[in-house]
Amino acid sequence: MSKRPWPFVLGGLLVALLLAGVVSNYASAHPDGLDSSLLKGCTVNADDEITGGSCPAQRAKDHELADSPLADYGVRGVSNGFLSTGLSGVLGVLLTFALGGGLFWLARRRGPTNGPAAAEATGPAGPASDPTADERAARAAGNR
Numbered sequence: 001m002s003k004r005p006w007p008f009v010l011g012g013l014l015v016a017l018l019l020a021g022v023v024s025n026y027a028s029a030h031p032d033g034l035d036s037s038l039l040k041g042c043t044v045n046a047d048d049e050i051t052g053g054s055c056p057a058q059r060a061k062d063h064e065l066a067d068s069p070l071a072d073y074g075v076r077g078v079s080n081g082f083l084s085t086g087l088s089g090v091l092g093v094l095l096t097f098a099l100g101g102g103l104f105w106l107a108r109r110r111g112p113t114n115g116p117a118a119a120e121a122t123g124p125a126g127p128a129s130d131p132t133a134d135e136r137a138a139r140a141a142g143n144r
Helices: 006-021 033-038 081-110 116-122 133-141
Strands: 042-044 050-053
Touching: 006 081
Parallel strands: none
Antiparallel strands: 042 050
């Protein structure tokens, strides 16, 4: 395996940024399966507002974070809808990449704790303290 994964990582980041910043603006505005099932039993006008009937969506409440800076797939304070959605997606990708990269950095920094990889990481130990695979198999079989 290559020791330098950076071209692959940066390529993936670039694709994710492109999808989040541009392509996300072309996602469907129609409700998904969960939203449409919550509207069963109600009558809805052209603006998707409930005008009558009885359905679970009538009891819906705003989320506690509904007034957060990135709520509703947009950035608060940006009036251009296309730019707001794209910027929200880009910020989400960058935050996720930073968090994931930080976790991987911490895991890699900690390193292996035991096993063959740890023995290789600490350097060569010599034949007396690090038996070969044949010697380990012979000891396991009772043939010293």
